[in-house]
Amino acid sequence: MIYKSIVLFSLVSFALSGLGYFITTRKKEESAAEWLAVSRVSFAAGTVLISAVFAILIYLLTTHQFQYNYVYSYSSIDLPVKYLVSTFWAGQEGSFILWIFLLSIIGLLVMQSSKEYEPYVMVSFALANTFLISMISGIHVGDLTIGSSPFKTIYEAFPGQVPDGFIPPDGRGLNPLLQNYWMTIHPPVLFIGFASALVPFSFAFAALWREKYDDWIRPALPWTIWSALALGTGIMLGGYWAYETLGWGGYWAWDPVENGSLVPWLATVACIHTMLVQRKTGTLKRFTIFTALFAFIMVVYSTFLTRSGVLADFSVHSFSSLGLYNQLLLFILTFAGMGLIMMIYRWKRMPAPAYTKEIYSREFAMIAGALVLTLLAIATIIGTSLPVFSQLWGKPITLDATGFNTLALPMAVVLALLIGLGQLLWFSKTGYKVLVSNLILPVTLSVLSTGIIIFSGARDAGMAVLGFAAFFAFFANVQVLVRIIRGNARLAGGALAHIGIAFLLLGFISSGKYDESQGYVLPLGTKVSVFGYDLTYQGPAERDGRDAFKILAEKDGSVSELLPIMYFSTYSQAWMKIPDILVRPAYDLYIEPVTIEKQDTPANSNEIQFKKLESKQVGDLKITFSRFVPLSMNPDDIKIRLDFLVSKNGKEDSVSAVYAIGADRNPRSTPGESPSGVRLLVKSIDASNGLITILVEGADLMALNPKPESLIIEASVKPFIGLVWLGTFVTLTGFSLSIFRRVKTQHTDL
Amino acid sequence: MNKKLLAGGLFILAFTVYGIFAFRENVNPYTNFKGAETAWGAVQIKGVWDQSKENFYSAEQNTFIFWLTDESGETRRVTFHGAKPNNFEHATSVVVKGSFENGEFNSDRILVKCPSKYQSEQADGKKFQS
Numbered sequence: 001m002i003y004k005s006i007v008l009f010s011l012v013s014f015a016l017s018g019l020g021y022f023i024t025t026r027k028k029e030e031s032a033a034e035w036l037a038v039s040r041v042s043f044a045a046g047t048v049l050i051s052a053v054f055a056i057l058i059y060l061l062t063t064h065q066f067q068y069n070y071v072y073s074y075s076s077i078d079l080p081v082k083y084l085v086s087t088f089w090a091g092q093e094g095s096f097i098l099w100i101f102l103l104s105i106i107g108l109l110v111m112q113s114s115k116e117y118e119p120y121v122m123v124s125f126a127l128a129n130t131f132l133i134s135m136i137s138g139i140h141v142g143d144l145t146i147g148s149s150p151f152k153t154i155y156e157a158f159p160g161q162v163p164d165g166f167i168p169p170d171g172r173g174l175n176p177l178l179q180n181y182w183m184t185i186h187p188p189v190l191f192i193g194f195a196s197a198l199v200p201f202s203f204a205f206a207a208l209w210r211e212k213y214d215d216w217i218r219p220a221l222p223w224t225i226w227s228a229l230a231l232g233t234g235i236m237l238g239g240y241w242a243y244e245t246l247g248w249g250g251y252w253a254w255d256p257v258e259n260g261s262l263v264p265w266l267a268t269v270a271c272i273h274t275m276l277v278q279r280k281t282g283t284l285k286r287f288t289i290f291t292a293l294f295a296f297i298m299v300v301y302s303t304f305l306t307r308s309g310v311l312a313d314f315s316v317h318s319f320s321s322l323g324l325y326n327q328l329l330l331f332i333l334t335f336a337g338m339g340l341i342m343m344i345y346r347w348k349r350m351p352a353p354a355y356t357k358e359i360y361s362r363e364f365a366m367i368a369g370a371l372v373l374t375l376l377a378i379a380t381i382i383g384t385s386l387p388v389f390s391q392l393w394g395k396p397i398t399l400d401a402t403g404f405n406t407l408a409l410p411m412a413v414v415l416a417l418l419i420g421l422g423q424l425l426w427f428s429k430t431g432y433k434v435l436v437s438n439l440i441l442p443v444t445l446s447v448l449s450t451g452i453i454i455f456s457g458a459r460d461a462g463m464a465v466l467g468f469a470a471f472f473a474f475f476a477n478v479q480v481l482v483r484i485i486r487g488n489a490r491l492a493g494g495a496l497a498h499i500g501i502a503f504l505l506l507g508f509i510s511s512g513k514y515d516e517s518q519g520y521v522l523p524l525g526t527k528v529s530v531f532g533y534d535l536t537y538q539g540p541a542e543r544d545g546r547d548a549f550k551i552l553a554e555k556d557g558s559v560s561e562l563l564p565i566m567y568f569s570t571y572s573q574a575w576m577k578i579p580d581i582l583v584r585p586a587y588d589l590y591i592e593p594v595t596i597e598k599q600d601t602p603a604n605s606n607e608i609q610f611k612k613l614e615s616k617q618v619g620d621l622k623i624t625f626s627r628f629v630p631l632s633m634n635p636d637d638i639k640i641r642l643d644f645l646v647s648k649n650g651k652e653d654s655v656s657a658v659y660a661i662g663a664d665r666n667p668r669s670t671p672g673e674s675p676s677g678v679r680l681l682v683k684s685i686d687a688s689n690g691l692i693t694i695l696v697e698g699a700d701l702m703a704l705n706p707k708p709e710s711l712i713i714e715a716s717v718k719p720f721i722g723l724v725w726l727g728t729f730v731t732l733t734g735f736s737l738s739i740f741r742r743v744k745t746q747h748t749d750l
Numbered sequence: 751m752n753k754k755l756l757a758g759g760l761f762i763l764a765f766t767v768y769g770i771f772a773f774r775e776n777v778n779p780y781t782n783f784k785g786a787e788t789a790w791g792a793v794q795i796k797g798v799w800d801q802s803k804e805n806f807y808s809a810e811q812n813t814f815i816f817w818l819t820d821e822s823g824e825t826r827r828v829t830f831h832g833a834k835p836n837n838f839e840h841a842t843s844v845v846v847k848g849s850f851e852n853g854e855f856n857s858d859r860i861l862v863k864c865p866s867k868y869q870s871e872q873a874d875g876k877k878f879q880s
């Protein structure tokens with residue numbers, strides 16, 4: 001009870017803080033200062049309380065307090081500490097706490113640094129926290145329960161099914177898919193991104209509120225880049241986890257949960273660009289505000305899509321519903337409403353100074369890039385929401401991965417071209433002629449490189465065009481990077497981030513479009529040629545304490561060992577399969593276990609059971625039980641003939657055995673014999689289920705020649721998939737450099 | 751400025767048209783086998799695996815063949831181009847995406863609906879189990 005009260009108190013604190021900040025904006029001088037103080041203290045108190053909630057849940061999890069439903073549902077005694085940490089955000093309630101906690105910390109930091117913006121900005125923070133805490137409050141209002149409390153006990157969760165005060169001896173444990181270190185860090189990183197996305201939103205909202213459209217960008221920009229960095233890192237960790245653990249062979253499937261983090265990232269990156277343009281030129285005020293609002297609205301909307309249960313039937317991995325639908329709907333409507341209504345309300349009065357630069361200026365490329373990113377984000381979120389809205393007027397429809405890819409392809413081409421052009425224009429302020437001379441080298445190199453990839457097999461027109469654009473982005477940015485490093489290396493962030501994007505696009509082409517996949521049977525101890533490797537299945541093994549298969553991969557005299565995992569999870573009541581990957585510079589060889597075919601158990605007995613019309617292999621014989629023929633049904637003298645077909649070396653004989661039960665109730669059996677010397681003796685007949693048991697003599701059991709144990713795998717080759725990881729890493733490094741520079745200078749000229 | 755706005759507007763318009771085109775080509779309506787036979791392009795069918803009929807995986811062709819009973823009760827054979835999905839045995843229902851080719855339903859994607867996903871079933875099922 002006390003735990004739930006702490007949650008309630010933090011809810012009240014944040015609500016009070018929000019109200020206080022709102023009043024602050026309406027008061028003058030002294031009165032405003034008082035309200036400001038109250039609001040600050042309330043926000044700090046809320047933060048302390050939610051930190052306590054955070055600590056309590058950790059305490060309950062680490063001390064295995066299974067009387068709490070959350071602890072019981074996601075953890076168990078045998079879970080190692082590193083995964084005990086993951087249990088915190090394995091469920092909705094815990095991940096909400098994490099999100100609220102991060103929002104509170106970021107809120108405090110923003111409170112410290114936002115000066116005259118403070119009350120306007122903090123209203124958004126206090127409001128978001130109030131909404132989020134309501135999701136975990138578990139308050140009962142009449143029959144209605146608001147939110148789902150992480151501190152619900154087993155006996156509250158299952159009333160009537162367990163006695164009050166019941167403490168289960170052990171928990172259900174953590175979903176084995178989440179028992180992975182990528183999954184330990186992926187959620188917190190993503191939530192840092194989600195939480196930081198509120199900073200640009202709150203500042204943009206404050207800008208509309210105060211009708212001051214320029215000075216909000218300076219404090220908001222580093223946070224926006226930070227948000228893009230965290231979201232990008234989170235997306236990559238999730239993608240790598242999917243690739244390495246889930247075994248569906250890819251890192252991206254356009255699943256609603258994935259799109260839910262991609263769309264805010266696209267919007268955030270668009271926002272960074274519009275912010276930079278606005279700072280440089282003073283134009284684009286409306287668009288900048290729109291992208292800043294849009295990014296966080298998309299964060300909330302994705303939360304709604306993935307947690308309300310509306311997509312439960314369409315996504316492989318959205319959370320199941322906790323009955324938060326209405327609350328989440330209210331959350332998204334509030335934030336979308338307050339952002340958009342405020343924007344519409346101010347629209348006419350927002351200054352829109354004319355854009356005076358030439359078409360071939362760096363800023364124009366950035367505006368166009370931001371526009372493309374925004375459109376792509378909108379299209380992606382429409383595609384993701386399709387099943388939800390189409391349901392309203394009939395059977396749901398979904399957009400498949402091909403649809404998303406088709407949608408993204410031309411956008412990616414335009415973006416890559418802009419990335420190259422825009423960066424080159426940095427140095428082309430003098431105009432058209434310099435631009436052309438700067439274009440010569442990257443264009444030439446791109447044409448050559450595109451020629452090479454077409455020659456090596458990339459014949460698809462769309463891919464060739466994207467390849468050219470990506471190469472152009474790459475060479476143009478390298479050219480720029482070289483010059484930057486000669487000059488002021490601190491400015492290298494942008495060029496690096498863009499080079500990373502070029503790598504990513506090239507990686508998407510090679511690993512997405514030109515991967516090959518094929519199923520193979522690997523008999524134990526036999527070499528099988530798979531994509532240029534000799535694979536030999538060597539029997540069962542162990543990896544990370546789980547059952548695995550040992551496969552040797554030989555090529556050109558070098559031998560590597562692969563250990564794909566397949567084990568039965570009692571948690572999921574299912575076979576879990578984890579691929580193993582042979583990483584080479586030019587490709588990954590990806591081996592996923594499909595199934596294991598055990599050696600047929602040799603018939604160590606010649607006693608065989610049959611149903612009518614059943615055929616069985618007994619050593620070198622194939623025996624079919626064809627029929628019963630009752631010879632006498634006199635209760636004192638039951639006599640039944642049983643007819644069999646015995647096939648040996650392709651020759652088929654019919655054999656009849658007789659089974660009789662006399663007045664003494666003792667069965668007597670007369671064997672039947674085939675010309676080839678096979679004798680069949682009926683041992684028993686079970687009239688209740690029609691099963692008969694016979695003894696077979698004359699079968700060569702050793703000739704059974706069973707199929708050897710075979711491992712069936714799905715193997716695929718993913719060319720240059722390393723470019724995807726390298727690209728993300730380089731892009732994120734670029735983001736990091738930019739934050740560093742912008743925080744350090746806090747003012748900058750481009 | 752107006753020219754640039756016009757260019758931007760035209761670009762957005764072009765993208766919208768393209769987007770609608772991409773959507774139309776690649777949306778997969780949910781239907782049953784009957785609807786799939788007359789449908790144009792790929793569809794999705796939700797159903798339950800009929801375990802009484804044969805099912806097998808051919809490693810050489812990397813196909814998995816099984817029978818599926820759709821929501822209207824019709825049972826048809828499905829050829830899935832891929833390995834038998836994880837947890838297929840434990841699925842409460844499966845959604846197959848694909849289309850009919852020469853009277854045979856060919857699928858390239860199967861969504862397996864398991865009782866437990868990230869969350870345990872405690873939220874939906876309200877059954878205590880230890």
